[in-house]
Amino acid sequence: MDRIRISGGNELRGTIPISGAKNAALPLMIASLLTSDTLTLENVPHLADVEQLLRILGNHGVDVAVNGRRERQEEGYSRTINFTCRTIVDTTAPYDLVSKMRASFWVIGPLLAREGRARVSLPGGCAIGTRPVDLFLDGLQALGAILDVDGGYVTATAPKGGLVGGHYSFPKVSVGATHVMMMAATLANGTTVIENAAREPEIVDLAKCLIAMGAKISGAGTKTITVEGVTSLSGARHRVLPDRIETGTYAMAVAMTGGDVLLEGTDGALLESALDTLRLAGAEITQTETGLRVVRNGNGIQPVDITTEPFPGFPTDLQAQFMALMTRSSGVSHITETIFENRFMHVQELARLGARISLSGQMARVEGVGRLTGAPVMATDLRASVSLVIAGLAAEGETMVNRVYHLDRGFERLEEKLTRCGAVVERVSE
Ligand code: EPZ
DSSP states (O other): OOEEEEEOOOOEEEEEEOOBOHHHHHHHHHGGGGOSSEEEEEEEOOOHHHHHHHHHHHHHTOEEEEOSSOSSSSTTSOEEEEEEOSSOOOOEEOHHHHTTOGGGGGGHHHHHHHHSEEEEEOOOOBTTBOOOOHHHHHHHHTTTOEEEEETTEEEEEOOTTOOBOOEEEOSSOOHHHHHHHHHHHHTSBSEEEEESOOOOHHHHHHHHHHHHTTOEEEOBTBSEEEEEOOSOOOOEEEEOOBOHHHHHHHHHHHHHHOEEEEEETOOGGGGHHHHHHHHHHTEEEEEOSSEEEEEEOTTOOOOOOEEBOSTTSBOGGGHHHHHHHHTTSSSEEEEEOOSOTTOOTHHHHHHHTTOEEEEETTEEEEEOOSOOBOOEEEOSSHHHHHHHHHHHHHSBSEEEEEOTHHHHHHOTTHHHHHHTTTOEEEEEOO
16 A cells, blocks of 8 residues: 655745646536536546546446547646546446445436436445435435435436426535536426525536536526526536645645745635635735745744635635644644534544644644654545645654555645655655
């Protein structure tokens, strides 16, 4: 199993290209199930989660062609991929595929909309919380779906003549359930109104792509999305938006180590709340024509309290990274997690590096320390793992991050991007 060895202490200086967003690419790829034409996606990141979804889509009959031309010269960076699903050959998404990645459950929407039926394994437990699927089921029921949960599978059937437009107000904001309802509603008969919808930039990106495919959607990015059903969708060409979580992660890394880095090809408007917080912590951040420039000013790291919230609030996917930064602040900060009930696994690992953090329910109290010291660490989810990398970059001595496959799920060429900016980071394969 691969590990990442970090020798901490260096500032970061240089340019880091920001990849296409994992959490936009996944639903966009799933949208290819809605049409028999070719959907071309540019800027698809080269990540383990994307590869896993390619296998799942292949199982349903999607033909995948990766374009020869690399967007950047180096092998392995974001690619342009054609997805063509002439016919859906299987409406079942089996346990052994779905259990590896929660987002694969989202195929239920397009399969049901296009074929009138879907049998999809429940995604199962996840390290960051129970993550149920009740909101998906309630939303699809509002479109007329008949549902049955049995033997670990959800079987969904559309009424004769297909799904029907409906009205649903989410009792809690869910990114995945909003994606699924929006996709399902595109081919329903009549108009669907989705209230208390998620407003994440990835929702807007999916809506843009669906509109390019012929869908009639308005309001994406606001709390109310309206979808007027059409009889069929066509192919389209769409570029995946930049990854705001990768952007925020590297911005926090620079705030941690000091230095001066251009995050190339990204847009600060995608993560304003996180950038505002980082500014309060002491980073100087400016949007340039080519990306975001992040510089750590000379005043050290200031303590800042945060609470995670659905977009446009501070994203849960940057909570662990921000906590890593706060371990070196000059005071006490409080970090409250409101989205997932078990997203503090990094706390005990950060403590192995010398951090002083105490937990009380959903709130962490982080007392900044003068120094962190390297140690072997591991984490059980993607963002927790990268928080350990950030801490390792500032720790004295060597930090070995185990279970690197978590990082490979969501960070394209992490060690290469950091090394180019002066960090001492290497992958150790065994
Ligand atoms: C998406 O997950 C992201 N994943 C997550 O990123 C992200 O943390 C999360 O949104 C919140 O921003 C992708 O986009 C692929 P939710 P999703 O449904 O859609 C509860 C990462 O590291 N809920 O918005 O699964 C749920 O338990 C990942 O890249 C229900 O109760 O998240 C959670 O508490 C991890 N019932 C809250 O809603 C449901 O039916 C928000 O979850 C669905 C969700």
